[in-house]
Amino acid sequence: MKFHFLLLGVLLESSLLLAQKPKQPVHRDTPFTQDYAIKYYFKDSVEPLRVFTDRNGTIKISTKxxxxxxxxxxxxxPGTLEKDVSYRPIADKKIANLSLYQQQFVLIDNKSVLSDAWAGKLFLKHSLPDAHLFAGGSDFNFLIANGSQVEYLPKQGTGWKETGLExxxxxxxYSNGQFYVLTDKAVYSVAEGAKAVKKVYAADNLTALEVTLSKLVVGTKNGYLELDKAGKVITPLQQKLPSADITCITAISNQLWxxxxEGAFYQKPDGKFNYYASERWLPSNQVTHIAQGEDGSVLVLTDKGLGKIMFTKMTLQEKATFYEKQVRTRHIRDGFNGTLGRMKNGNxxxxxxxxxxxxxxxxxxxxGGQIFRYAATKDPQALQNCRESLDAMERLYDINKIPGFPSRSYERTGYKYEDKPWRRTDDPEWDWKSTTSSDEVIGHIFAFGAMAELIDDKDLKSRSIALIDTLMSHIIKNDMYLVDWDGKPTLWGKWHPDYVNNFPINVGDRKLNSSNIVAMLQTAYHFTKKEKYxxxxxxxxxxxxxxxxxxRPMKIIGQAPGNASDWSKMLSGDWNHSDDEMYYMGYWGLYRYAxxxxxxxNYKKAIVDHWQFERPEKDGLWNILTAITGIQDFDLEESVWYLQEYPLDMIDWTxxxxxxxxIELLPPNFIEQTTKEVLPPDELGIIRHNNSRFILDRNGRGSSEMSAGDIWLLPYWAGRYLGVISGATTNTVKK
Known part of the structure; x- marks a missing residue:
């Protein structure tokens, strides 16, 4: 491609750019439903049976x-599950199970069905010493069962038994005058008051039953089906589920759970599922029972404990406040935004x-997120956060003796480092980390440029410009390399043509390094006006x-040809998502300071071309930063979906x-897209923007908590600054 045309037609292009632009869409920040979990663990191994909440909001769990x-x-x-000793008079009874009747707790032991409600008047004796299943009918009539037979207990009169169940x-x-009995081989109906059991459906491997006003929902080890009340199949076996091994079914507010x-789930009106699995939501994935809780919550009982799924109304602005606290209380180290690691099982x-x-x-x-926050709100707390982070960033340059060279990190001496990049300083209290990468450099220039442009504090502005100048002077002085303590370029800090153009044109590093260095030089010139840049x-x-x-269009980027160097082949084995992060950190300076x-x-064309390849990931940061180009369609709805669906629990669970x-799996491909459609963030592992959002499994083990500072707050506050996300329009009181 020829370059000389760039200097022609500038006035014509300028007049077009200055023409009235259509307004971009804006998300109006009204409350949405935010879900999160409160977990309670059994201290010892038990065999749980049922969980219920009564009309007073009391939760009880029955076990064997x-x-x-x-x-x-x-x-x-998390909390714990403790032995219930709240009512001593039943301590000597052999309570076999728990149920709910008219929103009151009812118990069954080896002799009776009983309750403390209704002044303790409910006390029906039975003759099945091993009974552990029961349901109440219309007027304190109960049907109970052990593993092989049922017994009907009327409020008055004589009961009866049935032993011929398959x-x-x-x-x-129970529903509308009928009891329904599930066995692993059949579904039976029992008309209230009648003394007959009628088989309405038969099949093998039945596991669960729920009865609604109009149908029976039957779970199996391989999906579920729906019957009418007479036992006719009205919905055939459904198997395209998050897990087909159904253990229980519960209707809650006209929604089947x-x-x-392998966890709990319900189907949304659009046919997709909300899936609650992993210790983000549940003590374990082996679900025993599900019940409605108070205030719209859902109780999910597992073999290891109870997951209480909460649903509350929250705006994105309120969610940002939650995350701001998470970062400031647990993720700031020496001014850096970092990870809380070495955790034991999420503690x-x-x-x-x-x-x-x-x-x-x-x-x-x-x-960058705090800069956008301050630019959008003038919040003094955001300005102080900027000041403290800039102090840390500035010290990366001061703590080593190499002019303009940013350390990767620094830490107090005495920590037993195993990594070779750690270097000693003249100060015996501190060490610094070398081998700085190009992704650090582009991140620095992005943040310093945004601060120089958007922060009205003279000190912060001048310091950020000085850091841009000293870093870029180092790179130019060293012939477009980032040169470390040993006088050699770092592995990744290379922008010299001999390195960049040595890659075949379809290897991503050639495009990436070119894009980044031009963005960095433009930023340096924009703020220093030094002609060398x-x-x-x-x-x-x-x-x-x-x-x-x-x-170069993204469609050209792929694997290196067979005659390429081993280095080119290694770097182009598949799509590099760290490169995506570097591109977008650079796009701010590439476009803003052109x-x-x-x-x-023309930069706009390159950015939008890249974004088209990123659209399937529905990454809120890529979408919102693409909005800097002024395009109207940058998937704002998907960006809001990303922000709303991100879990409040950012622990790296398995x-x-x-x-x-x-989900529809795709064949292996270069861009590592594993499914036709990306899953919601709260069903995936916690990852930063330098990882594929199509990674289906993650072995996190609850070993760390990731910071919302870069993952969530940056795209949110970028959206606020760019005006595509409004401030909260309704104040809500969180539960």
């Missing part, structure tokens, strides 16, 4: 070793703030083809989705 109740517990701080009794439900051996109290090779990048992204940028673009490189309007218009039958 007695009743339990939850203690303490809140979001991120299979093992699993559950009893399914428990399984925040066991976590340690960790240094990272990417301390400069993650902090740059958090700092502008001259170097045009030299690279005109003489060395960097303009062609950065404008040398002229012609370049700006998450599995590859087993699911409700």
């Amino acid at each position: 070793t007695g009743l339990f109740q939850p203690h303490a517990g809140q979001l991120l701080y 299979g093992r009794v699993l559950d009893i439900k 399914f428990g399984s051996s 925040l109290a066991t976590g340690t703030l960790q240094d990272s090779d990417n301390d400069g990048l993650w902090t740059s992204m958090y700092l 502008k001259a170097k940028a045009f030299e690279l673009m005109k003489k060395h083809g960097y303009y062609e490189n950065l404008m 040398f002229n309007d012609t370049l700006k218009a 998450v599995k989705n590859s087993h699911r039958k409700d």
Whole structure:
């Protein structure tokens, strides 16, 4: 591609760009439903049976070793399940199970059905010593069962038994004058008051039953089906589910909830499922029972404990406030935005703030978010956060003796480092980390540029410009390399044409490094007005083809040809999502600080071309940063979906989705898109923007809590600053 046209027609392009632009869409920030979980764990191994909440909001859990109740517990701080000793007079009874009748707790032991409600008047004796299943009818009539027979207990008069059931009794439900009995081989109906059991459906491997006003929903080990009240199949076996091994079914507010051996789920009106699995939501995935809780919550009982799924109204602005607190209280180390690591099974109290090779990048992204926050709100707390983060970023340059060279990180001496990049300083109290990468550098320039442009504090503005100048002077002085303590370029800090253009044109690093260095030089020139930056940028673009490189369409990017170097082949084995992050950190300076309007218009084409490849991931940051170009369609709805669906619990739990039958898997491909449609963030593992959002499984083990500073706050506050997300329009009181 020829370059000379860039200097022609600038006035024409400028007039077009200055023409009235259509307004971009704006998300009006009204309350949405935010779900989160409060978990309660059994202290010892028990066999749980049922969980219910009565009209007073009291939760009780039945197990084969007695009743339990939850203690303490809140979001991120699990409670425990303790033996229920609240009513001593039943302590000597052999309570076999628990149920709910007219919103009151009812118990069954080896002799009777009883309750403390209704002044204790409910007390019906039975003759099945091992009975453990029961349901109440219209007027305190009960049908009970053990594993092989049922007994009807009327409020008055004589009861009866039935022993001729096929299979093992699993559950009893009541609806509109009829009891329904489930065995593993059949469904039976029992008309209230009659003395007959009628088989309405037969099949093998039945596991669960729910009865609604119009139908029977029957779970199996391989899906579920729906019957009318006479037993006729009205919905055939449904198997395209998050898990087909159904263990329980409960209707809550006209919504069917399914428990399984791999978590709980319900189907939304659009046909997709909300899937609750992993310890983000449940103590374990082996679900035993599901029940309605108070205030719209849902209780999911598992073999390890109880997950209480909460649903509350929240605006994005309120969610941002929650995350701001998460970052400031648990994720700031020496001013850096970092990860709380080395945790034991999600216990925040066991976590340690960790240094990272990417301390400069993650902090740059958090700092960028706080800059946008301040620009949008003028919040003094945001300004103070900016000041503290800039202090940390600035020290990356001061703590080593290499002019303009940013350290990866720094930490106090005495920590037993195992990594070779750690270097000693003259100060015996501190060490610094070398081998700084190009992704650190582009992050620094993004944050410093945004601060120089958007922060009205003279000190912060001048310091950020000085950092841009010292970093870029280092790179130019060292012939477009980032040179470390040993006088050698770091592995990734290379923008010289001999390195960049050595890659075949379809290897992504050629396009990426060209795009990044032009963005960095433009940023340096924009704020310092030093001609050396502008001259170097045009030299690279005109003489060395960097303009062609950065404008190259994404559809060309792929694996290196067979005759390419091993390094090229290694770097192009598949799509590199860290590169996506670097591109977008660079796009701010590439587009915002373009040398002229012609370049700006063409940069816009390159950014939008890249974004088209990223659209399937529905990454809120890529979408919202694409909005800097002024395009109207940047998937704002998907960006809001990303922000709303991100879990409040950002602990890196072990998450599995590859087993699911409700998702459409794709064959292996270069861009690593595993499914036709990306799953919601709260069903995936916690990842930063440098990872594919199509990763279905993650073995996190609850070992760390990720920071919302770069993952969520940056896209949200970028959206607020760019005006595509409004401030909260309704104040809500969180439950």
